[in-house]
Amino acid sequence: MAQGCIEVERKFVPGPGTEEKLKELGGTLEHQVTFRDTYYDTSELSLMRSDHWLRQRESSGWELKCPGASGVSGPHTEYMELTSESAIVARLSELLGTEGLGAAGVAAVLGPLGLQEVASFVTNRSTWKLVLSGTDEQEPTLRVDLDTADFGYAVGEVEVLAHKEAEVPAALAKILTISSMLGVPAQEKAPAKLIMYLQRYRPQDYQRLLDGYSSEGP
Template sequence: MAQGLIEVERKFIPGPGIEERLQELGGILEHRITFRDTYYDTPELSLMRSNHWLRQREGSGWELKCPGASGISGPHTEYKEFTSEPAVVAQLCEVLGAKGLGDGSMAAVLGPLGLQEVASFVTKRSSWKLVFPGVNEEEPMLKVDLDTADFGYAVGEVEALVQKEAEVPTALKKINSLSSMLGVPAQERAPGKLIVYLQHFRPQDYRRLLEVNSSTED
């Protein structure tokens, strides 16, 4: 993924028959995979408390999600994603107010930035892609991920990736339309896997996030 793409997404609780419904809507199963995500933050949760989310995905590398800027309210989230290691390091140094570390690798900056593991879990995922009839081929297709974490939580996500903030409203309209066709209640706000993990296994950290009304990212 090119660095700096904007991810617009909406999480939902999958109901029975969700994969059959995706097939009815023309969804194509891309793959089924299993992977481990490990999340990092400072002891004070400086990243999560400012709506930044750092993870290392098994087989994929590092990813940092930073809050988007569209200002559109609703049961969705918008993030700018960074996946190249130099970009992740640079963004982390900016967010955490560290100077002189911008040219280092992630392995080199974890200690100096005070970053430590806060969660690690395995997810089984089925990934689907959908294209609405009549959509311009240049427009981003929608992606639906259906996840089940190894601690028992299942969550779905409808996602579109765009390059400019001006494209967010159109992407969001498509996401909400597909969510409706999947039977997702209009204002449903499903928490991400990481939030549920913290709630179950690190309740003190979970309460700290609630204090700042943090986003429900995974």
């Protein structure tokens, strides 16, 4: 994924007819993949409590999701995605108040930054591509991922990648349109896989995250 892309997405609970609806809307199944995600944070969840999410995806490398700037409320999220290891290390150093890390890769700075594994799970994903009728062919294609984690949780995600902040409102409008066509309730907010993992297997961390959100806001 390109450095600095803005990921605008909305998670939803898929139903038994979701794939049929995607086909009816002209969606095409692009691929099906299986991968393992491992998330890292401090013992106090300093990154997650500031709405930053550090992940290493099997065969894909490191990614740090940073909160977007739009501030538009609704059942969606907006993140800037960093995939360059030098950019990730620089942001982590800034967030955690550590200097002098140099040009080391992410794996090399986990220890000095006090970062440890907090979750690891496997996901089976079906990725669908959609183009809304009547839209400019050069506009971003919508992507719908249907995920099932190895701990039994299923979640869908409608996503558009924007290259600059000015494109976010249009991306959000497309996401809400597709969500409506898929029958997703207007204000439905489905938890991310990581949140469900913490709730089930690390309840103390889950509560710490909730406490951080209630006192500081995500």
